[in-house]
Amino acid sequence: MKKIVILTGAGISAESGLGTFRDEGGLWAQHRIEDVATPEGFARDPQLVHDFYNARRGQAGSARPNAAHAALARLESEHPAEVVIVTQNVDGLHEAAGSKAVIHMHGRLSAALCAACEHRWEAPEAMRPDDSCPACGAADSRPDIVWFGEMPYHMSAIWDHLREADLFAAIGTSGEVYPAAAFVQDTDRHGAHTVELNLAPSSVVSVFSETRFGKATEIVPQWVDNLLRG
Secondary structure (H helix, E strand, O other), rough: OOEEEEEEOHOOHHHHOOOOOOOOOOOOOHHOOOHOOOOHHHHHHHHHHHHHHHHHHHHHHHOOOHHHHHHHHHHOOOOOOEEEEEEEEOOOOOHHHHOOEEEEEEEEEEEEOOOOOOEEEEOOOOOOOOOOOOOOOOEEEEEEEEOOOOOOHHHHHHHHHHHOOOOOOEOOOOOOOOHHOOOOOOHHHHHOOEEEEEEOOOOOOHOEEEEEEOOHHHHHHHHHHHHHHH
């Protein structure tokens, strides 16, 4: 087995206490997606959106990597060939666990973005609509998050990695958000072995050549152990 590309979604961080927008009772359940995760929602009420992401940033800051994150960091460290993690998550738990080759396709909670000049900087714990950009001075800051209707980051590099993959794994993803939901079809067309590791089957489960279901903290370390044993 040579190059491994891994897509991770919200399910890998759920056991670290970070809920998905499908969870009942969490931050997402208190808001409509259209109000807090779209450019139009930000234009209507930037204070609401900043308050929402300030709360998410606080949650992520207190979360700790779990056994699934640690297992992927171990895989990167011990596998003899390249391991790349493409994550839909905006937390920093992969890096906190020790992973280095991480591509954040949906941005990062820990970063701020100037909508005027596209300068990025480390976000303060609490952002406000009138925060000024340290590069151009415009009071036009926003969370460095890819919202619904926006193009994910680093897509050219991601497609290149996917087409070089010998093994593609999707962990904790719903298979409902594109373009990530199409990654398995693309890697399958290019001859990669594909595996889904999930709490329950995703919307694209039928495309995978192998599936494993259960808690991420249980099935991901087991899968990594099997890979490293060869």
